[in-house]
Amino acid sequence: VSDKDQQAVLFSEVLKGTRFGNAFSEFGSKRAADFETRFTDAGDHVVVNGQKFYSSGALLAHLVPIVALDDEGRAWYAIADRGAPGLTVIDDWSSFGQRTTLSGTVIIDNVKVPKTHLVPGYKGYDKPTADGAIFQIIQVAVDTGIAQAAIDETVQFIRTKSRAWIDSGVDNAWDDPYTIQAIGDLTLRLHA
Numbered sequence: 001v002s003d004k005d006q007q008a009v010l011f012s013e014v015l016k017g018t019r020f021g022n023a024f025s026e027f028g029s030k031r032a033a034d035f036e037t038r039f040t041d042a043g044d045h046v047v048v049n050g051q052k053f054y055s056s057g058a059l060l061a062h063l064v065p066i067v068a069l070d071d072e073g074r075a076w077y078a079i080a081d082r083g084a085p086g087l088t089v090i091d092d093w094s095s096f097g098q099r100t101t102l103s104g105t106v107i108i109d110n111v112k113v114p115k116t117h118l119v120p121g122y123k124g125y126d127k128p129t130a131d132g133a134i135f136q137i138i139q140v141a142v143d144t145g146i147a148q149a150a151i152d153e154t155v156q157f158i159r160t161k162s163r164a165w166i167d168s169g170v171d172n173a174w175d176d177p178y179t180i181q182a183i184g185d186l187t188l189r190l191h192a
Contacts (some may be wrong), residue, residue, distance in 0.1 A: 001123040009116050010079070013063065021061030021082070021089075023052040023106040037108060039068040039078055045112045048078045052106040058082075058089045059102040066108055067121065075125075079117040086111040147190050155183060 002010065014020075026035055037050025048068050058064050064087065065077040080087050086109040093103035125131075155174075162173035170176050 001120050006116060006119065010119075018062045019057065019060060020079075021055060021057035021059070021064045021102070023055045023058055023064050023066040023108070025052060025054045026050070027053045033075075035067055035069050035075060037066060037068045039070060039076065039113070039118075041070075042112070045114045046078060046118055048080065048108050048111045048113055050108045052108070054093065054103050055089065055106045056101045056103045058106055059091055059104055063117075064089070064106065065119075066106070066111075066113075068108075074120070074122040077119040077121045078111075078113040079119065080108075080111050080113050084111050084113075144190065151183065151186055151190065154186075158183075 023037075025032065026037065029036070035050075037048065037052065039046040039048040046068075048066055050066070050068060052066065055064070061082050063079050064082055065079045067075055068078050069075055082089070088107040088109070090105040090107070092105050093101065158173050158179060162179075164170050164173045164176055165178075168176045168178070173179055
């Protein structure tokens with residue numbers, strides 16, 4: 001959705017090793033695409049105001065793309081320098097299983113972003129896309145991988161550390177029919 005000049009600017013950042021985070025999600029709206037964060041035009045730059053949460057990668061990013069709406073309600077990506085005055089990233093994300101996403105709350109208080117770093121994101125959604133489905137497939141792949149790893153670790157624990165139940169009638173925990181059934185049930189659910 002960027003023009004060639006903007007692509008050259010942003011791609012050069014990637015080639016230099018610049019880390020990008022994100023400040024997309026907002027808390028409290030009915031739909032994920034309902035944004036309160038706004039920007040106003042200020043000549044050669046825009047001024048962005050709002051608050052985000054679950055901003056993956058923002059803590060260690062060099063640049064933080066912020067989804068913000070213009071006066072017409074169209075979504076843009078205002079790509080702010082991580083050290084820009086008014087941009088505060090708070091390390092407050094503690095969701096189970098996602099502690100190392102480097103996420104957190106992002107407070108955007110009169111952050112200036114040059115127009116060279118303002119991407120018209122809304123143009124990418126003028127027509128239907130597969131983005132939603134692709135993101136869902138990626139999430140399913142991550143969740144499935146986590147589930148498989150949990151089952152694998154459980155089996156390893158049973159084989160190396162667990163003892164048979166006193167009334168099971170078997171010498172090893174891995175021979176207990178209830179344990180076998182439970183692991184089998186989890187494995188079937190994973191592959192269903």
